[in-house]
Amino acid sequence: MSDKLLNELRSSLEYCLEANRKATFKKWVFSDNVQCNAAKLAEAGFIFVGNSREPDTVSCFLCNKSLDCWAKDDDPWSEHLKHAPDCSFAKKNKPEKSLTLSEFIDIRNELIESIIDKACQNSLENVTRGVDEILELVAALK
Numbered sequence: 247m248s249d250k251l252l253n254e255l256r257s258s259l260e261y262c263l264e265a266n267r268k269a270t271f272k273k274w275v276f277s278d279n280v281q282c283n284a285a286k287l288a289e290a291g292f293i294f295v296g297n298s299r300e301p302d303t304v305s306c307f308l309c310n311k312s313l314d315c316w317a318k319d320d321d322p323w324s325e326h327l328k329h330a331p332d333c334s335f336a337k338k339n340k341p342e343k344s345l346t347l348s349e350f351i352d353i354r355n356e357l358i359e360s361i362i363d364k365a366c367q368n369s370l371e372n373v374t375r376g377v378d379e380i381l382e383l384v385a386a387l388k
């Protein structure tokens with residue numbers, strides 16, 4: 247396994263834990279006393295990925311769905327499920343503390359599989375591109 251893939255796995259797996267997701271919300275557009283607060287977003291699977299131009303962009307640690315344009319009274323769980331109905335984490339609709347160990351491990355394994363699948367897909371595309379280039383060179387020689 248490449249160092250790049252191992253590093254990606256390591257950093258992505260950190261976000262399986264709600265506390266690590268919460269730590270990405272150093273600055274959130276709303277205060278803690280509204281429904282759409284940083285803790286609730288982290289609980290619902292989101293990490294903060296915004297910047298000065300997109301100050302409220304978040305992304306799911308598992309399905310990668312990015313959402314922005316939040317309103318103070320939005321419920322992060324229902325928005326997650328509405329925009330990513332196939333996300334296994336959103337479908338559980340449970341904060342981390344309510345997950346069974348088995349559910350937590352299933353989610354973690356799904357994340358590992360999706361990262362490895364993506365890396366394999368990228369490798370396959372690189373090989374295919376290389377083969378195409380070689381075939382073009384061979385055809386040019388004829």
Ligand SMILES: [Zn+2]
Nearest residue numbers: 306309330333
């Ligand atoms: Zn998701």
